[in-house]
Structure formats: structure tokens, C-alpha cells
Amino acid sequence: MKKIRVDLKERSYDILLGAGIIKSFPSILAERKITRPLVVIADNNFLLKNENAIKEIFREVPNKVYWIKIPGKESSKKLDMYGKIVNEISSKGIMGAPVIIALGGGVTGDLAGFIAATYRRGVPFIQIPTTLLALVDSSVGGKVGIDLEIAKNLLGSFKQPDLVIADINFLKTLPARQIRNGLAEVIKYGVIKNAELFKYLERNVDKILAVDKKALERIVYECVNIKARVVEKDELDKLDIRIILNFGHTFGHAIESASGYGTLYNHGEGVAIGMVMAAHMAVKLGEFNKNDFFRLKDLLEKYGLPTRAKNIEREKMLESYKLDKKFIQGVNRFILPEKIGKVKVVENIPVKLIMETIEEYIGK
Ligand SMILES: O=C(O)C(=O)C[C@@H](O)[C@H](O)[C@H](O)COP(=O)(O)O
Numbered sequence: 392m393k394k395i396r397v398d399l400k401e402r403s404y405d406i407l408l409g410a411g412i413i414k415s416f417p418s419i420l421a422e423r424k425i426t427r428p429l430v431v432i433a434d435n436n437f438l439l440k441n442e443n444a445i446k447e448i449f450r451e452v453p454n455k456v457y458w459i460k461i462p463g464k465e466s467s468k469k470l471d472m473y474g475k476i477v478n479e480i481s482s483k484g485i486m487g488a489p490v491i492i493a494l495g496g497g498v499t500g501d502l503a504g505f506i507a508a509t510y511r512r513g514v515p516f517i518q519i520p521t522t523l524l525a526l527v528d529s530s531v532g533g534k535v536g537i538d539l540e541i542a543k544n545l546l547g548s549f550k551q552p553d554l555v556i557a558d559i560n561f562l563k564t565l566p567a568r569q570i571r572n573g574l575a576e577v578i579k580y581g582v583i584k585n586a587e588l589f590k591y592l593e594r595n596v597d598k599i600l601a602v603d604k605k606a607l608e609r610i611v612y613e614c615v616n617i618k619a620r621v622v623e624k625d626e627l628d629k630l631d632i633r634i635i636l637n638f639g640h641t642f643g644h645a646i647e648s649a650s651g652y653g654t655l656y657n658h659g660e661g662v663a664i665g666m667v668m669a670a671h672m673a674v675k676l677g678e679f680n681k682n683d684f685f686r687l688k689d690l691l692e693k694y695g696l697p698t699r700a701k702n703i704e705r706e707k708m709l710e711s712y713k714l715d716k717k718f719i720q721g722v723n724r725f726i727l728p729e730k731i732g733k734v735k736v737v738e739n740i741p742v743k744l745i746m747e748t749i750e751e752y753i754g755k
């Protein structure tokens with residue numbers, strides 16, 4: 392088992408990473424003296440495939456366990472679902488503050504984390520990510536929240552988990568589209584911080600798409616380390632350091648919102664298109680060379696990710712785009728690549744270039 396420490400003073404925590412480590416869940420709780428009741432907010436799709444094994448593990452813990460199942464789809468990250476779950480928790484007659492556990496992908500983690508941040512003004516929180524996207528990105532760093540109709544992640548908070556239990560074995564039963572969803576974020580890490588990781592992704596496409604355990608473990612380890620180090624320097628996303636993790640997300644989020652958070656584009660797919668759009672703007676601004684642009688586009692395509700969006704209403708996308716949390720008082724701010732492995736923040740990109748890019752990549 393590997394242990395990655397996220398050093399955030401009194402909010403520091405461990406990420407325990409390994410194949411099959413979920414089996415050690417009862418001893419992990421015992422070692423850490425976690426005795427409070429557990430409220431497990433679980434993705435019902437994940438449970439459908441793994442319920443027996445998971446329930447067997449939870450039967451070995453002395454804590455009282457309450458289960459809440461949710462559909463792990465983006466459409467669950469909404470106010471009505473949030474209201475329903477907090478009411479359900481409060482009606483269970485739990486004495487004292489429970490520990491909230493997120494057992495699922497990014498949606499489950501973001502929603503459960505927002506509940507952990509707000510229920511009783513905050514209760515302990517454990518992330519057990521079950522998708523590649525959640526393993527490499529959303530389970531680490533404490534961004535939690537829900538979507539509003541008009542834009543993604545508009546209501547939220549920072550709530551660092553107390554522990555992350557990252558079991559690579561969960562990836563074995565993940566549908567291919569979910570693997571690709573996470574791979575978009577993995578490619579993002581290569582572009583923003585690690586050219587070697589990017590090369591590794593270029594050289595090992597077949598292995599990675601075949602969900603080779605060693606390759607996936609290596610990737611998850613690299614990504615989590617990058618994220619942990621970035622978050623340590625700028626936990627609250629205020630110093631223009633953490634912002635690099637948002638590469639591809641301005642257009643990506645707008646694509647997700649404009650497509651109704653449905654099945655059309657998931658988060659990774661939106662981010663894949665968003666990265667290509669941002670990279671193309673960087674080429675046009677003379678900040679990024681064409682060759683690297685095509686390396687990025689090709690790599691996304693090799694992993695089966697989209698690089699342009701169809702069936703999106705541009706007007707809807709623009710409404711959501713304007714609410715990007717990175718923009719300051721009407722000044723747009725984008726993360727643009729300078730080379731593979733390095734990005735920078737660029738402000739005030741000409742509206743003409745942004746509109747041209749939308750015209751080129753977003754359409755009916
Ligand atoms: O952790 C971060 O910081 C990120 O930006 C990582 C993103 O991949 C992730 O999708 C995040 O939830 C986006 O947050 P937002 O601030 O753009 O809503």
C-alpha cells in the first residue's frame with residue numbers, strides 16, 4: 392500500500408493507494424480510532440456490481456452503518472438531491488455527528504462532500520473513489536459542491552476529506568466510457584505539469600485502455616501526487632497556483648451545462664474538448680506550437696475522447712461560460728499551454744478569438 396500525505400496543517404490527510412486495499416477498511420478505521428456512526432452515500436450503479444463484497448467488508452466494522460444510495464449521474468449533483476439526502480440523514484436518529492463516506496465517482500464525492508461540509512456545520516468525511524476520474528482528481532483537494540441549472544459547481548465549498556482510500560481494483564469493472572472520462576483529466580495533468588507522464592500516455596495507449604493494473608496504478612500515483620502538491624500550495628484556489636488544475640474546464644463546464652448535464656457529454660469529455668479549444672487559442676496567440684497542439688489532439692482521440700462538440704446550443708453555452716469562477720469582474724481568464732508540461736494564466740483574451748473558437752468547435 393502506498394501512502395501519499397496531503398500537508399495542509401490541521402486539515403492534513405492521507406491518501407492510501409493500492410490494489411484491493413478496501414478489504415483493509417475495518418483495520419484502517421480501527422487504527423485511526425474512527426468509532427462514530429458511518430453514513431455511506433453510495434453510487435447505486437457501483438453497488439449493483441459490488442454490493443455483496445462491499446457489504447461483507449462493512450459487516451466487519453463495529454460502527455453503526457447507514458446506507459444512502461444515489462444515482463451516480465451528474466443530474467444527481469442538484470439542490471433537490473442535496474435536500475433529500477440531508478433530510479434523510481437527519482431523520483435516522485443518529486446520536487452525535489456521523490462520518491460521511493462517499494463511495495462512488497466524482498458526482499458522489501462532490502455531493503457527499505458538500506453534505507459533509509454543511510450538515511451540522513461540518514462533519515468528518517472519507518472519500519472512497521470508485522472511478523478513474525475520482526481516483527485521480529475529485530477525491531483529492533476538497534472541492535465539493537453541486538451544479539445549478541445555469542452552470543456547473545456553482546454552489547459549493549472547500550471540505551478536505553479526513554482520509555482517501557484509493558483502491559485501483561475498482562477500475563476492473565468500470566465501463567470503458569468511464570475510464571475515458573478519467574483519462575481526460577490524466578492527460579490534463581500531463582499538459583499542465585508533467586511532460587514525462589504525457590509521453591508515457593502516448594507510448595502506452597493499448598495497455599492503458601486495456602486497464603492494465605500496473606499502468607493504471609502508476610498513472611493514479613503520478614496524478615494524485617501532482618494534485619496533492621498543487622493543493623498544498625494553494626488550498627483555496629486564491630493564489631493563481633491551483634488554477635492550473637482548471638485547464639480545459641472553462642469551455643468544458645460550459646459544454647456540460649449547455650448539454651443539460653445529461654449523457655451527451657460527461658465531465659472528462661467536456662474537459663477534453665475544452666483543452667483542445669484552449670490549446671488552439673494558445674496556438675493562435677503564438678503561445679503554443681502547432682506540433683504540440685496536434686500531439687494533444689491526437690492523444691485525446693487515441694483514447695477515444697471527443698475533440699469538438701455537436702448538438703450544443705451556443706447561446707446556452709455562452710450563458711454558462713460567462714459564470715466561470717476564474718473570471719474577475721468581467722475580465723476573462725484562461726489557462727493556456729506554453730508547452731507540454733507547462734501552462735500559464737492568460738487574461739483578457741480578445742472576445743473575437745473566443746467567439747471564433749466556439750464557432751469552430753461547438754455546433755449543431
Ligand atoms: O481541484 C481543482 O482545483 C480543479 O480545478 C480540478 C478539476 O478537475 C475539477 O473538475 C474541479 O471540480 C473543478 O472545479 P471548479 O472550481 O472549476 O468548479
Ligand SMILES: [Zn+2]
Nearest residue numbers: 528576658662
Ligand atoms: Zn475536472
